[in-house]
Amino acid sequence: MTAADLETPRRWLKRCLGTREASVESACTMSRGSGCHVWDCRLGGEAVVLKAYAPGFDDYSGLGPVGTARKHALALMELSTFGVPTPRCLGLAVEGDEAAIVMEKVETIPFMRPHRVEGARVLARLHSVQTRDLGHDLADLVSRSTPNRGRVGEVADEPRLRETALQHGDYFSVNLGATGGGLRVLDWDLMAMGDPMWDLGFLLEADRGVSAAESKEVIAAYAAIRDVNRERLEWQRACWRAFWGRRDQRVR
Secondary structure, eight states: OOHHHHHHHHHHHHHHTTTSOOOEEEEEEOOOSSSSEEEEEEETTEEEEEEEEOTTSOOTTSOHHHHHHHHHHHHHHHGGGGTOOOOOEEEEEEETTEEEEEEEOOOOOOOOHHHHHHHHHHHHHHHHOOGGGSOHHHHHHHHTSOOOOOSSOOOSOOOOOOOOEEEOSSOSGGGEEEETTEEEEOOOTTOEEEOHHHHHHHHHHSSTTOOHHHHHHHHHHHHTTSOOOHHHHHHHHHHHHHHHHHHHHHHO
16 A cells, blocks of 8 residues: 555554554555445554444444444443453544544454354353443443344245344354454444344354254254244244345346
């Protein structure tokens, strides 16, 4: 990147890290179409990730740039207490109606079947957390967030939703950083109170090719900690099958 390209991440890093000198060695844009700007940075020899939120990003939860950044940062700070491992949050900054967070870079290894099973256990622990257990600010931001229902279409005969829980919203391999020391759950922008079976269905169906045996193991790992609403889960999985069926037809 040129010196001009480094200007924006350098400015945000300095704001997020306070008095710490933001001597950026390099920065590589990692954005994947979310409308946010994400940089993989080397900062004084340390690998960090910078995520900046500006007006116009894909604000699915309805909190706006500042609210979403604050929710993400607070989730990284609080959830590890409940057995939900996350990257460390290193800083948060707000400038008007824009905001950014800096977090540690998670060095990952290939995502394998045992990681999906571990992910089910972590997910059950997340769903067991009550909003009253969270700090006031995080609980308020979560309660004001719109839960993710971002698939294209659904199947008929949706079962009644009998409970809501602390929902990640985008829970699959892309956001489960597998490391030699276990998982780190990434990207908390969509965190809200919603259907816990949305997350479990995401874990089982958003990655294609999960076998029946692996699915059974994943469900059993979740069920060992927390009850599974089988009717809601099967409906969520059927919605995913319909989604992939429509996607395949468009590709042909």
